[in-house]
Amino acid sequence: MKKLFFVSALSLFSLAAFSQDAVNKAMVDQYRKDKEKSDKDATDAKSSAKAAFWLERAKLYENIALQGSEVDSSAAKTALEAYKKVVELDITKKGEPGKSAKEAQNVINGGEGTQLFNAFVKQGAEKYQAKNLNGALEMFIGAQEINKKDTLASLYGGIAAQQLDKKDIAKEQFEKYAANGGKDPSVFYGLAQLYRAENNFDKAIETLNKGLVQSPNNKDLKAEIVNILLASGKEDQAINELTALTKSDPTNAQNIVNLAILYDNTSTKATQKIKEIQNKLGSGGNKAANMAKKLESEKENISVYDGELKRIGALIKKQPKNADLKRQLTDVTGKKKEALAAIATMEADVKAAQDAAKGNDVAALEKELAELKVKQAEAAKQAIANYKKVLEIDAANYDALYNLGVFYFNEAVQLKGEVDNMNMTEYQQRGKEVEGRVCGKFKKAKPYFEKAIQAKDEAEAKENLTTVNGVLEQFAGKGVACVDEQ
Incomplete structure (x- = not known):
């Protein structure tokens, strides 16, 4: 499962449709000369007062951005500024936009057939490839000014912002992408990660659910919902989500392992809570x-x-x-x-x-204790059932083998605590019987640790197996017969 998120920027390279390889060197030289003249005229009071000059300058810089970026890597910005100048200057005697102003405004609005948006995206991609991420981000944001409903520029803007660690801008860009109908599940996944990093779990889940609307069968989005529910302490909801995943994909062993672990954790927490309540009642x-x-x-x-x-x-x-x-x-x-x-x-x-x-409200505590015992027993039952279901799919699954061993090991330790707390009279009455059950649970854990070691040579499994063997030897020395409980 993904831990870090960087949307693939390979598609940025596909913008080589604007490749410079086919551009005639003479054309680039001409652009350079035309740019020098336009820059000079822009400082001339007479020329700079005419809308026609600014329209010509806007088109020149737009073409430079599309065909000759080596002349000016930020030509698209200058083109946009020039188009805005046309709108400002070309006003009729009636105070209405003139013909040039209408043309310029159509370009600024990203009208059909216009190319300024493409000019911004292309130069943004070039800056991105040159590792100029700040410049790339500026260009992609500029492109969105022209076409506010586009998903391409917001996607690339989010990528650049994220790599710059500008999280707020990245979120803003990816939110625009989603709002405009973007469908790439990795964007929704990454946006959710940004919210998760802020512990804004509700927003993270909301984002993932939006992604599932676009990609209903995406496993990563579904699995991340479970992870975030766990991170936010909502284990019951996580179990429900993961149960649904295991039903839709019954051969996915990892999902079933995760579900078993959730039930295992629920059982452990319930056991701890039971002890706390019993101590309260005991006091x-x-x-x-x-x-x-x-x-x-x-x-x-x-x-x-x-x-x-x-x-x-x-x-x-x-x-x-x-x-x-x-x-x-x-x-x-x-x-x-x-x-x-x-x-x-x-x-x-x-x-x-x-x-x-x-x-202590004894009645309330006793009621809570009874409910917890039911919850603990059911969670334990489900944990074992799902671990064993994993082993039916993958008999050498280390996590299922090791965790099953730990499960029975912990049950043995807990039961041994009963023996340790017995007085002499209690021990004489039922101590040997309980010790037999303790021995049985340790014995039950042993083969799972052995198989786990065969699947993966891990120190934790080896240490536990050594402990189990030592305990079983002690029981054998005391003449305790292991009782195998089903």
Whole structure:
């Protein structure tokens, strides 16, 4: 997919229809002499006061632009200025345009059969070829003054402006091209890129949709809509667009990979959000209640320590030289001190948990959690289905193989977190069963990493495979049987 945009300027070279190869050297020499005379007469008060002089000068410079640019590379501009001078001077006694003024105005307006527009475009192309981009842009903009509905000059003007990094002018030129009925999809793509660079995502998508009106089946325009939707954080819309692309082009493996990645990302984000909500719920009433129970239990230990201290104290009175009793007294005193410190910390934690519970709308959080779990499960299902669909088309597709491996690897890591958070009682009840499922998911990831490495020798796949093999060896050493979940 394109990352940078430069409309091909090769068509500029086709303007060699105005080639100088066939121009007679004598004609060019004559143009040079005629130009010198016209330039001299332009400073003469008597000559420069006549519309006829300016009309003749306009035609001379127009011909120079079309046939002898080596005489004056900007002759088209001088021709336009001269035509405007004719309009200014040739006015009848009734205040109306004279015959010459009408003729000149017709040329300025790009009337049928006139050539001044072509003169500007030709000299603009010549400047472009000579790497004089500023001069080329000036000429192309001048051409648009003559024919405001043309697409050629606005296209080339946009190209020159973009290469000059004059983004605002480039946008203006390409917008004119589009408004005048231009159809080249690369222009719409490039214009959208300019808007995207400004984070004007809505305008970028609007531009791409305009391009699709002209080129309904253009894959680059459709794919770029997806990219921009992703860049603007509209993943759900991107999924819809990409789903439509995969249906219209079911053998395009890259589109299906991209769709799988979108679902994969959606699943990951939903999983993260689920954890956040579970933590919020965990910091609510249930957590506060559990912490309060532990606090009461710890307070009960104080009375036990006090009783023990009383007992040891009575014995020491009877046996004041007993070193073991003194040691016991020191030990119990230290434990009581630690328990009192723990109680102070726990009291603060209980208060914090109770305060946190007050700020949570438990019902709303539980509703959101249920919805997220459904969304996560569906996204995960679609991600796997589309990765596997890619492998049906291209069994050696690295992205699908690697991402499937990562998918199962991450599921294993997440499930292992459950085991890590179990207390001894919970582990004794179901720890081994969950470990078997963890092992099964790591085992499921392994062949995808192996095939990914065969498809493309990438370090990331190798590192993950090494990790998986190490984990599986640990499970084997513990005698954990891998459970393959379908």
